[in-house]
Amino acid sequence: MKTFKDLVFKPHAVSDGIIARVQFPNGYGVSVVKTEYSYGGKDGLFELAVLYNDEIHYDNPIANGDVVGYLRPEDVTDLMSEVQRF
Numbered sequence: 001m002k003t004f005k006d007l008v009f010k011p012h013a014v015s016d017g018i019i020a021r022v023q024f025p026n027g028y029g030v031s032v033v034k035t036e037y038s039y040g041g042k043d044g045l046f047e048l049a050v051l052y053n054d055e056i057h058y059d060n061p062i063a064n065g066d067v068v069g070y071l072r073p074e075d076v077t078d079l080m081s082e083v084q085r086f
Helices: 073-084
Strands: 017-023 028-035 046-052 068-071
Touching: 028 073, 046 073, 068 073
Parallel strands: none
Antiparallel strands: 017 028, 028 046, 046 068
16 A cells, blocks of 8 residues: 655645645545645645546545645545545
């Protein structure tokens, strides 16, 4: 299983911050960001969006129609594990 440690962060293209994206064999993936505008970014925390076929996918049991914010690295790992089990 992939974890937070497997994420490769790059500079965010739109705002000052970082972003990492990873796809899983089941067709799902995650986008993890930390910017001044992301939920928790100003506090050093991360925001996660669930992806399907490399597009944001809001209709899933994790996000409930949105992204999930205010995440510590271990929280990101927990959610990544759930997405990999879809």
